[in-house]
Amino acid sequence: MSMARRADAVHVRAPGKINVYLGVGPRRDDGYHALATVFQAVSLYEDVHASPSDGFSLEVSGSVDVSGVPLDDRNLALRAAKLLAQHAGVTEGVHLDIRKGVPVAGGMGGGSADAAAALVACDALWGTDLGPRGLHDLAARLGADVPFALHGGTAVGTGRGDELTPALARGRFDWVLVLSEQGLSTPEVYGRLDELRDDALADDATSLLEVPVALLQALRAGDAQELAPVMLNDLEAAAVLDRPDLEHALADGVRMGALTGIVSGSGPTIAFLCAGPEAARTVQAELQATGHEALHVHGPVPGAQLLV
Numbered sequence: 086m087s088m089a090r091r092a093d094a095v096h097v098r099a100p101g102k103i104n105v106y107l108g109v110g111p112r113r114d115d116g117y118h119a120l121a122t123v124f125q126a127v128s129l130y131e132d133v134h135a136s137p138s139d140g141f142s143l144e145v146s147g148s149v150d151v152s153g154v155p156l157d158d159r160n161l162a163l164r165a166a167k168l169l170a171q172h173a174g175v176t177e178g179v180h181l182d183i184r185k186g187v188p189v190a191g192g193m194g195g196g197s198a199d200a201a202a203a204l205v206a207c208d209a210l211w212g213t214d215l216g217p218r219g220l221h222d223l224a225a226r227l228g229a230d231v232p233f234a235l236h237g238g239t240a241v242g243t244g245r246g247d248e249l250t251p252a253l254a255r256g257r258f259d260w261v262l263v264l265s266e267q268g269l270s271t272p273e274v275y276g277r278l279d280e281l282r283d284d285a286l287a288d289d290a291t292s293l294l295e296v297p298v299a300l301l302q303a304l305r306a307g308d309a310q311e312l313a314p315v316m317l318n319d320l321e322a323a324a325v326l327d328r329p330d331l332e333h334a335l336a337d338g339v340r341m342g343a344l345t346g347i348v349s350g351s352g353p354t355i356a357f358l359c360a361g362p363e364a365a366r367t368v369q370a371e372l373q374a375t376g377h378e379a380l381h382v383h384g385p386v387p388g389a390q391l392l393v
């Protein structure tokens with residue numbers, strides 16, 4: 086353990102994400118699927134306050150429905166704190182106070198953001214000073230999306246989605262999110278995709294494992310008009326099979342002026358790409374007027390950051 090200064094209490098903020106592109110390859114022997122994905126961190130956040138404690142404890146509140154969040158060892162933030170303590174030989178504990186702004190089981194990596202925030206918070210609280218590489222390695226052990234929540238910005242993810250390469254993205258992209266009351270289970274959505282592919286025989290699944298050059302160019306140029314037609318999510322068909330209402334919501338947003346709409350990750354949150362802030366405000370208002378819960382966010386934003 087290094088001699089870095091310990092803190093009394095810390096506040097870390099970590100963002101939710103959208104998969105601007107999510108190409109899913111075959112299921113691997115470890116149960117994960119090979120991915121070629123592009124993440125973008127967006128301005129919807131998890132706030133984690135960590136304070137010294139003898140044991141490990143957790144409280145969860147937020148602007149979204151948090152009733153589905155486990156408070157025991159299934160909680161990824163708690164697992165992150167314990168993993169770091171074990172890894173660094175820390176004998177003290179931590180109390181984590183999580184305030185969620187990212188929908189639970191929404192396909193936006195909220196649980197992963199909690200875990201990333203908990204790693205950064207405990208690293209500061211305990212003075213373990215792991216550095217970006219050390220934190221990344223622990224993050225990857227916690228879940229496929231956790232490294233990106235540390236990293237933030239816009240990045241290409243390969244492997245399970247945890248091998249990251251930063252992608253250049255100029256300017257800002259405006260997104261309108263449509264939230265769902267009922268979440269979707271990520272492993273179930275991946276499983277449904279496998280079933281769909283078995284039925285349709287998708288031997289060519291690996292051909293999807295490349296992010297289109299046009300998509301990277303559109304991000305680099307900050308050009309939402311160019312980005313819209315090349316966005317793709319292989320999990321969308323599986324999510325929609327479970328939730329046919331998503332198809333209607335996707336059509337609604339585009340009719341109201343979004344450039345395109347995509348299911349975020351394993352869903353059910355939908356992300357509509359809009360031409361700019363003004364267009365996004367209009368789409369958000371119209372979606373809300375027709376009974377959808379809609380939020381206007383922008384990306385890219387930084388990954389988990391120590392605020393206090």
Ligand code: C5P
Nearest residue numbers: 116117118120228229245246271272275
């Ligand atoms: O890594 P994480 O715990 O977030 O993944 C949740 C589940 O999603 C995995 O157990 C797996 O079923 C599925 N998954 C997958 N391939 C990936 C990422 C996730 O099959 N690359």
